[in-house]
Every structure is written in structure tokens, then in C-alpha cells.
Amino acid sequence: MSVIIFADQFQGKVKKSALEAVQYGAKIAQQLGVPAIAIAVGEVGAAELSALGQYGASKVLHVADARLNEPEAGATTKLIAEAVAKENASVIVFSHNFAGRSIAPQLSAKLKAGFVAGAIGLPDTTAGFVVKKNVFSGKAFANVSIGTDKKIVSVMPNSFSPVAGEGSAAVEAFAAGLTDADFRIKSLKVETVSGEVPLTEAEIVVSGGRGLKGPEHWGIVEDLAHTLGAATACSRPVADSGWRPHHEHVGQTGFTVRPNLYIAIGISGAIQHLAGVNGSKTIVVINKDPEAPFFKAADYGIVGDAFEVVPKLTEAVKKYKGN
Amino acid sequence: MKILVCISKTPDTTAKIAFTDNNTKFSEAGVQFIINPYDEWYALVRALELKETQGATVHLITVGGADTEAVIRKALALGGDEAFRVNADSHDSFYIASQIAAVAQQEQYDLIFTGKETIDYNGSSVGGMLAELLGLPFVSIASKLDVNGTTATLVREIEGGEETVEVTLPLALSAQKGMAEARIPNMRGIMAARTKPLKVVEPVAAEHLTSVVSFELPPAKAGVKLIAADQVEELARLLHEEAKVF
The missing domain is CATH 3.40.50.620 (HUPs)
Known part of the structure; x- marks a missing residue:
């Protein structure tokens, strides 16, 4: 055996x-x-x-x-x-x-x-x-x-x-x-997204929602993710609007992730989104709406403007990372 | 071309999940049921697009009791030609795959679609099992499918990227986001669906390989620790020292 x-x-x-x-x-x-x-x-x-x-x-x-x-x-x-x-x-x-x-x-x-x-x-x-x-x-x-x-x-x-x-x-x-x-399935081409952490394997995920107002504002998400060595993700409306690629969509009809740390920026926390992330060990929610349902599922939260809070968080993390 | 789309009935994505009978049964009280989103939005719609662009017959199949007929009628309203309902109730993927395989063996399909997974039992198993039972190649979690004659070209997800593959029909696949855009049935489709054939077939003998012993709900969160917006450094400290996540 x-x-x-x-x-x-x-x-x-x-x-x-x-x-x-x-x-x-x-x-x-x-x-x-x-x-x-x-x-x-x-x-x-x-x-x-x-x-x-x-x-x-x-x-x-x-x-x-x-x-x-x-x-x-x-x-x-x-x-x-x-x-x-x-x-x-x-x-x-x-x-x-x-x-x-x-x-x-x-x-x-x-x-x-x-x-x-x-x-x-x-x-x-x-x-x-x-x-x-x-x-x-x-x-x-x-x-x-x-x-x-x-x-x-x-x-x-x-x-x-x-x-x-x-x-x-x-x-x-x-x-x-x-x-x-x-061998009935013939592989024609394999394309990898180089340098990125695969979402489902990532220990830290930084995710953005509609609160970021447009794809041009994703720099703050990417900077924080880069500093933490994290993968980036997004909510369904963001993927549906084409702001971010579909393979970043986390939630009930997207990917389920179970990272050690999930940081949700400008995501209200609809039940379908929570289903995809509630296996995460620690959840941080940054949202300007104190009534956002995501706060109920979070371990740490900041009620505030993502455009101010996120760059500050990136700087604060850098101090701990020593760079 | 002859296409089969496997349809599962699942609770609506907003449904509150609760259990009865000492946590051994899903509580259907007040729950709205829908076509499993992966089956409807991606598998069924892509099959219908192939029908419209290249000509095809689209069959639907579900394994379930009479209460699944509402979702099957909706799938017919979207444009399926005819449907099978295997009259059996099961949560075992192998049993379900065996039932679908029995019908598929009679009908001889060129393409068999399943969704990536169902949003209730999350098995993502029926497609692969069905392929094995029918001796077909199986392409999992495909986000793109094109058919040219008897050759199918698909894009499937792999860790950290995508793979483009080519397969000769017949073929089984599981469909995910990217393959098509969700549609809404129109009045003509809904009217037509009422008279489209829905054949009820009795199950063949098949084994159940697994069974659900009990369900559990996740433990409630202890509550959020709020940090003031001007104390962002405190959040970094807590994540580093208390949660120890970076």
C-alpha cells in the first residue's frame, strides 16, 4: 500500500x-x-x-x-x-x-x-x-x-x-x-505572465474594486502589491468593465483565494465577492464608506480615502521591509 | 455539429446558506434557484454562438428531480433546441457523470460543454469524468473556443499563464469566464421554450463513490479592528507584529 x-x-x-x-x-x-x-x-x-x-x-x-x-x-x-x-x-x-x-x-x-x-x-x-x-x-x-x-x-x-x-x-x-x-491534446503555445505571482498561489493578495474609479488608478494597488511581493486581484465589476483582466477576478464566479493576507481596496464586499476570499487568514479593508459590508468580514479596517491611505501604507510597509 | 451542454441547478449567488436535519441537508427555504452561472454564461452561450455562426444542434441535459425543469426551460429559452432530464437526485459527481454519459453514448455529440464548476458543490469534476467515461479528450477551464471543421482550438488557464491547445473533435471541455458574454432570454425565446422537447429519462444503474456526511458554516469573525485614516503606520505595525503576515 x-x-x-x-x-x-x-x-x-x-x-x-x-x-x-x-x-x-x-x-x-x-x-x-x-x-x-x-x-x-x-x-x-x-x-x-x-x-x-x-x-x-x-x-x-x-x-x-x-x-x-x-x-x-x-x-x-x-x-x-x-x-x-x-x-x-x-x-x-x-x-x-x-x-x-x-x-x-x-x-x-x-x-x-x-x-x-x-x-x-x-x-x-x-x-x-x-x-x-x-x-x-x-x-x-x-x-x-x-x-x-x-x-x-x-x-x-x-x-x-x-x-x-x-x-x-x-x-x-x-x-x-x-x-x-x-496525446490527443496538442499544445500550440504557452504564455506566462512573467514576474507576477500566480494569484491562487499567492500568500498576499492586494485587490481593488470600483472605489478606485478607473484602470488608470491601479498604480497604487500595484505599488503596494510589489512592495509586499503580492499578487493583484479585483472584484467582478472591475473585470466586467475591462479595467483589469478576467484572470484577476476573485469571487464566487471568479477565483477562490486563501492567502495569509488579503487587502481589499475600494471593494464594498458583496456576498459573492466574500465567498471567494473568506478563507483568507487576515483580511484588511480600506474603504471610504463605513457601512461597507466588507468591514464585517475584516480583521483590520481603515475608513478613508484609498488614494491617500494606500500610498501611505506602501511607505509604512517599506520601512519594515528595510528598503 | 451536435453539441451537448450540461446544466446544473444551483442556489442564486446571493442565497443565504443554511442547513437542516442536524446539518446534513441544505435548507432550500426561501432560496432562489438559477442555472449554474458557468454553465449558463459561458458554456451555453458559446454553444449558441457556434449554432448561430456555423450551424449546430444544441442539446441540454440536467440530472435532477422535476424541480429542475424551471432552469432547463430557461436554458431552452436562451436558445437550446431540446433537453434531457435524467430523473435522479444525487450530489456524487461520478453518479451524475455516469447518467450524462449514458445519454451521450446514444446521441454521439461532437462537443460536450460543462461549466468550470458548480457554485454549490464546487466539484469541478463532472466534465473530466464524463470525458473519461466516453473516451474523449478533455480540456479543462477553457476561456476561449473556436471550431474550424473538425478541429477545435482552445485557450485554457494554467498556473501563472495560458496554454493554447488544438484538439480534433469530439471533445469535452469545461468553460469559464472569457468564453462568452451572458445573455438574457427574450420573450420569443421564452414562448418557444414552452413547446421545445424536454425528455425525461430514467437513470441507469451507477455507483455513488462519495457521500456528504455533514455540513458546517465557517466560524464568525471576531470583529474588525478599525484604525484611523491618519494612523496608517499603525496598520502596517499590526500586520507585521500582531498578524505577522509580512
């Missing part, structure tokens, strides 16, 4: 969300008293992979196939199923990131293994296998029981901060029986 964790990488580096999944999977393995085995695909260095030992993996299976640098979902599903059979895995763990959302459900149907998407807690294995997850887009939680022998769990990004410990994992080449027919 074993726990297998899909450790996906991007441009040769294991994603932070994948490190989190490895550590989460290693904890389940510990609970069950079985080894934690990571599986990585695409071109990635041996040192990067053996470092997964620092997150609790005892072994890493590596399919060094360049066609999997951006993991083709069908082929990756097939090779993970082969690894599951080889290692007699009873639990398979993914991050609930983009790759996980694509591959985990396919693997679930292939293996007829019950799947819980977006876990925010370790499974309760005292009686069965029960996992806590977000439902109603963060407005509630559900405890979901998986009734099958094989179980698949994907971890909501930023639910557990991965902490590196000691150890190194043995890296083993894994020869998956893939043929050209397994």
Missing part, C-alpha cells in the same frame, strides 16, 4: 501548490503507516525532485518525457493509473490547481475511485475516510466520505503552507507505456 502524490512542475520547477500536495499526502501516508511516493512528469532536474524528500516523499517516480512539460491530461491520467497499480496505492493526492482539476476527475472515473475536490483538512480516518472541503464557494464546508477502496483527494491551494524539513527522496525513472495516440 502507498499514497501517490502528483507533483506537477512548471518550467522545471515543482509548483508551490504541488509541494503543498506532497506534504499533505505525506501526512496521510503517516496516518496510514504507508510510504508517500511522488510522481513527476516532464523535464525536471534530479535535484529538484529529490528535494521532495524535504516535504515527506520517500520516493519520486519520474516520467522524463518532454511531451509532458505541460501535462497532457489524458496521457497523464493513464500514466498515473499505471503508477497506482505498480505501487498499489490506496490514496492519490493532487493539488486542486489547474492541472489537478483536469487530471484528478479523469483518474477518478478511470479507477472508479471516489474523489473529493478542494480538501481543506486532513482526512479523518478514525471511521472510514472523511474529508472536509469548501462548498457553496467558500460560504460553507462539507465533510465528505469516500466509500471506495481507492481514494482521490485534491488539496485547495494555500490550505497548508508547505514547510521544508530534512530528507531527500530517491528518484526513479518510471517508464510509462504511452503511445502517440495518448
